[in-house]
Amino acid sequence: MSDWRAILDQNAFDFSRSGSTDARLNRLIEQRRHLVGPTAMLFYDEPLQLVKGEGVWLYDSAGKRYLDAYNNVPVLGHCHxxxxxxxxxxxxxxxxxxxxxxxxxxxxxxxxxxxxxxxxxxxxxxxxxxxxxxxxxxxxxxxxxxxxxxxxxxxxxxxxxxxxxxxxxxxxxxxxxxxxxxxxxxxxxxxxxxxxxxxxxxxxxxxxxxxxxxxxxxxxxxxxxxxxxxxxxxxxxxxxxxxxxxxxxxxxxxxxxxxxxxxxxxxxxxxxxxxxxxxxxxxxxxxxxxxxxxxxxxxxxxxxxxxxxxxxxxxxxxxxxxxxxxxxxxxxxxxxEALQANALSTGNRLKQGLQGLAEHYEPLSHVRGAGLFIGVDIVSSEDPTRPDSVLCSRIVNGLRQRGVLIGAAGRYGNVLKIRPPLCFNHDHAQHLLDALEQVMAQDLIRR
The missing domain is CATH 3.40.640.10 (Type I PLP-dependent aspartate aminotransferase-like (Major domain))
Known part of the structure; x- marks a missing residue:
């Protein structure tokens, strides 16, 4: 991504490429296109219809559960x-x-x-x-x-x-x-x-x-x-x-x-x-x-x-x-509920786990952050100095398919943005780490 302004589109669903095999989802997408202004974007390559939230979990219309590691608005957890x-x-x-x-x-x-x-x-x-x-x-x-x-x-x-x-x-x-x-x-x-x-x-x-x-x-x-x-x-x-x-x-x-x-x-x-x-x-x-x-x-x-x-x-x-x-x-x-202390403890655990994964997968670089706000640079396997926004998007969407929600940020749209509710605990952190390793192992070559 040569123009950092494309970060606006990095997390967004592309209406021009919609074509899910789910007919009901396609109908909802078409309704969205015709009824809601184009300034309101949707997330992910395949948008989600969420119907319920509880703590760090979100549920879609088919009953699938997603670990929310992205939304900072429900700081205490969804529907506290x-x-x-x-x-x-x-x-x-x-x-x-x-x-x-x-x-x-x-x-x-x-x-x-x-x-x-x-x-x-x-x-x-x-x-x-x-x-x-x-x-x-x-x-x-x-x-x-x-x-x-x-x-x-x-x-x-x-x-x-x-x-x-x-x-x-x-x-x-x-x-x-x-x-x-x-x-x-x-x-x-x-x-x-x-x-x-x-x-x-x-x-x-x-x-x-x-x-x-x-x-x-x-x-x-x-x-x-x-x-x-x-x-x-x-x-x-x-x-x-x-x-x-x-x-x-x-x-x-x-x-x-x-x-x-x-x-x-x-x-x-x-x-x-x-x-x-x-x-x-x-x-x-x-x-x-x-x-x-x-x-x-x-x-x-x-x-x-x-x-x-x-x-x-x-x-x-x-x-x-x-x-x-x-x-x-x-x-x-x-x-x-001592959520600030939990943010420190769980955030440190999550950073350590991400740094461990970065030792095995070349595209994971520069793990950084504080508490439960963490960024991970995604770079090219061929050239570690080159930001890789395409791969970043693949990782974000790969996690979404595995029931974990994060986003992308950064000047070049190549930073994994992890920002969960503050009730996110060590077990949730391990769940995210396991899912990320699955995505990396399936799509990428280890160091």
Whole structure:
């Protein structure tokens, strides 16, 4: 894959090549084609019709069970009873927006804000991470008077116009706007590289570019596990110098915790903590409600007061009674079920197993990640320096046929992305490893 923008299509079903032997599936595909817009893609070479979820397992319409090692939204596991009970109980009593006093919202905000390093932290509730990141950019630009934003080269931060413009991986053609400066993470795979110094140099150059072009630096918007770029997590602390440079230049540090947050990295509740960062703004999304649409932004009161003087912000469904009930259940259950510790333990076991497989199969290269967010580079057997997106897709679809669901990521679409619910345990990890070895043994030559 020569153009990294094709990552958008790497996980997608190709409607032009549909031709399953299952007549019922073909009918569903045709209905999808005619009733749902072409911007909504399906996964895998043969799409799945899922009808049930429980824990780390998903079930299709034929009753086949799939191990979910991909979906981070159900962070506690699919259909967790604690969330279902909380949402059902609240829905049967009241569901209203935030223009009325709500003790539950206050309790949740206090509990979440207590985990953040903000001096006078305040919480703004939204429905999606896209909305939270959109608002974060508004705050940063208003506060700094600048327009420029620094992101990683294959970043994804949402789908409003403002955040699509700073999400290079969303573009199939053209370039990001001139006020967006991208840092390249691919050299982090180089053995012996000083990751901290390299990232600091990249950000220094990005700031200089934005200032030279007259945009200035409003913010460094960062997903600290670099999920869309192919999962770059180590070493801890590698972003500290780069983040400090942005803040010295007058820009704000926006920590996008949609991917690394809520204990996924195992060592910390938040991804930015793993790198010893002090963000000015923190955004949350996807796993926050375990499948119920709830997201948020946290920032110091002074930043939000500046916006309030200009326009304020209200989100009809952000912070609704039911959304808060779901979010509270997630926060409580993460602690009660020790899921962060499980992410660390199981993630280490999974990485060790993947590294073991990489010793036997040439295309498996550069196993990396933190907790239960792991990436594995897939490279050509003939040339280990060449990313192999075609083989990556074969592996992803081979696992799907064997009842294990993962995805692909990375600048060249050649990174296996493993990101299961945090209740994923050692037995589940072994199940995934066994399935991957079967795929590799069937399709590929061992070292």
């Amino acid at each position: 009873p604690r969330v279902m009970d909380a949402v059902t109980a609240q829905m049967s009593q009241l569901n209203i927006h935030t223009r009325y006093l709500d003790d539950a919202l206050h309790r949740y905000a206090q509990q979440l804000l207590s985990t953040l390093p903000l001096k006078q932290g305040r919480l703004v509730m939204t429905c999606t991470g896209s909305e939270a990141n959109d608002l974060a950019l508004r705050l940063a630009r208003l506060h700094t008077g600048q327009q420029g934003v620094i992101v990683s080269a294959a970043a994804y931060h949402g789908n409003t116009q403002a955040v699509t413009d700073v999400s290079p991986s969303s573009l199939k053609r053209g370039q990001v706007p001139a006020y967006v400066a991208c840092i390249d993470l691919e050299p982090l795979n180089t053995e012996g590289i000083d990751a901290s110094a390299y990232l600091d140099q990249q950000v220094e150059a990005a700031i200089a570019q934005l200032q030279r072009d007259g945009y200035g630096c409003a913010a460094f918007l960062v997903d600290s596990i670099f999920s869309s770029d192919g999962v770059y997590a180590d070493p801890p602390g590698m972003l500290k110098a780069a983040a400090a440079r942005v803040q010295r230049a007058g820009g704000l540090l926006i920590a996008d915790e949609v991917q690394p947050g809520f204990g996924r990295t195992g060592s910390n509740l938040w991804g930015f903590d793993r790198h010893q960062l002090s963000p000015d703004i923190v955004t949350f999304g996807k796993p926050m409600g375990n499948g119920y649409p709830v997201a948020a932004l946290a920032a110091d009161e002074t930043l939000l007061a500046e916006l309030a003087e200009v326009s304020g912000y209200f989100n009809t469904f952000g912070g609704s009674s039911v959304a808060v009930a779901a979010a509270q259940a997630v926060l409580d259950t993460l602690d009660e």
